[in-house]
Amino acid sequence: MTVNTTDGARAAVDDLLSKLHLSGDPLGLGGDPADHRVVVAMSGGVDSSVTAALLHHLGYDVVGVTLQLYDHGAAIQKKGACCAGQDIYDAKRVAEECGFPHYVLDYESRFREAVIEEFADTYLAGFTPIPCVRCNQTVKFADLLKTARELGAACMATGHYIQRAVGDDGAQLRRAADKGKDQSYFLFATTHEQLDFLRFPLGHLNKDQTRQLAEAFGLIVADKPDSQDICFVPEGRYVDIVEKIRPGASRPGEIVHVDGRVLGRHEGVIRYTVGQRRGLGIAAGDPLYVVRLDAEQAQVVVGPREALAVNRIKLNDVNWLGADAIADGAPVRVKVRSTRPPVPAALSVDIDSVGVVLADGEEGVAPGQACVFYSPDDEDRVLGGGWIASTAGKASSGGVTLIG
Numbered sequence: 001m002t003v004n005t006t007d008g009a010r011a012a013v014d015d016l017l018s019k020l021h022l023s024g025d026p027l028g029l030g031g032d033p034a035d036h037r038v039v040v041a042m043s044g045g046v047d048s049s050v051t052a053a054l055l056h057h058l059g060y061d062v063v064g065v066t067l068q069l070y071d072h073g074a075a076i077q078k079k080g081a082c083c084a085g086q087d088i089y090d091a092k093r094v095a096e097e098c099g100f101p102h103y104v105l106d107y108e109s110r111f112r113e114a115v116i117e118e119f120a121d122t123y124l125a126g127f128t129p130i131p132c133v134r135c136n137q138t139v140k141f142a143d144l145l146k147t148a149r150e151l152g153a154a155c156m157a158t159g160h161y162i163q164r165a166v167g168d169d170g171a172q173l174r175r176a177a178d179k180g181k182d183q184s185y186f187l188f189a190t191t192h193e194q195l196d197f198l199r200f201p202l203g204h205l206n207k208d209q210t211r212q213l214a215e216a217f218g219l220i221v222a223d224k225p226d227s228q229d230i231c232f233v234p235e236g237r238y239v240d241i242v243e244k245i246r247p248g249a250s251r252p253g254e255i256v257h258v259d260g261r262v263l264g265r266h267e268g269v270i271r272y273t274v275g276q277r278r279g280l281g282i283a284a285g286d287p288l289y290v291v292r293l294d295a296e297q298a299q300v301v302v303g304p305r306e307a308l309a310v311n312r313i314k315l316n317d318v319n320w321l322g323a324d325a326i327a328d329g330a331p332v333r334v335k336v337r338s339t340r341p342p343v344p345a346a347l348s349v350d351i352d353s354v355g356v357v358l359a360d361g362e363e364g365v366a367p368g369q370a371c372v373f374y375s376p377d378d379e380d381r382v383l384g385g386g387w388i389a390s391t392a393g394k395a396s397s398g399g400v401t402l403i404g
Contacts, residue, residue: 098217
């Protein structure tokens with residue numbers, strides 16, 4: 001049973017599902033869907049709500065689970081956030097109106113420790129963090145996935161825009177059909193074990209098609225706007241969060257040109273990001289960009305645009321999803337920002353480190369961000385990735401200069 005219960009409404013939904021290739025057994029579990037319990041991670045947004053309503057409509061034994069991750073200040077009332085306040089209420093309403101059980105799990109302390117505090121410490125260290133990846137890595141695809149198994153689920157489904165396919169070497173992670181909504185950059189840390197258990201039924205759709213489904217199911221969130229900012233950062237002011245979590249930890253220092261000249265003062269490296277041009281607070285004849293943040297020396301290093309070019313990247317905590325073992329010199333394509341297309345590169349592997357060498361320089365590559373690997377033969381296939389620890393660029397003399 002779905003929110004729309006009339007025969008005509010159900011027939012319209014079934015017709016739409018057929019057109020969108022969502023009829024039958026989209027999770028690939030086999031047998032009768034009613035024999036399979038599926039835990040759906042519900043954030044209160046349209047994507048996860050459609051996922052839950054879809055699977056319930058198809059007859060799976062759906063259990064909706066929402067994580068309460070934070071509950072402080074303006075963030076509770078902020079539209080487009082997830083896992084707090086109104087969004088928990090929306091997830092609960094969707095479950096009630098569809099007719100499947102829904103639970104709210106309090107993960108506030110775990111989220112604060114694994115995501116929010118790490119976010120603050122990473123900024124203070126001069127890096128640019130991606131808390132959404134950490135949340136998937138440490139909370140949603142670890143703690144929640146364990147809970148789903150304990151509930152007897154055959155799999156856990158989410159509303160992420162990414163695809164899972166089964167090949168000769170097992171389950172593969174693949175980019176979404178809608179490259180504008182693709183979330184593979186944020187899911188690079190998904191492991192083989194997790195991928196065996198996860199399902200992403202919306203990965204072959206675009207957002208308009210998802211909203212069509214929401215309207216067909218009569219969901220209250222059909223017109224709800226997408227989340228734009230980091231969920232626990234009200235109005236995008238991440239500096240406020242860092243100073244709240246680590247009061248007094250940021251310290252002022254110098255703004256230094258790459259040639260060694262001191263150009264001015266700053267109030268803390270947390271107020272700057274690599275690649276930033278505006279708001280530097282200094283007067284200069286030519287445009288200057290933030291090239292590097294040195295938290296230890298409390299320096300913001302700036303330079304001309306050409307100083308942003310990066311050719312080598314050293315990585316930490318690499319996750320590999322390729323069929324063959326990771327090897328030095330192996331060709332890959334990589335994304336160093338979520339909004340950029342994959343570009344040609346080669347793996348650089350030695351005894352104690354893994355990195356990549358870019359075929360062409362990339363600008364604004366920030367330590368703390370992710371470098372995600374894709375197959376050179378099939379750039380939709382995700383091969384894993386790692387966290388950017390440092391970067392190096394070619395100097396004008398032809399040598400290599402560490403810039404991050």
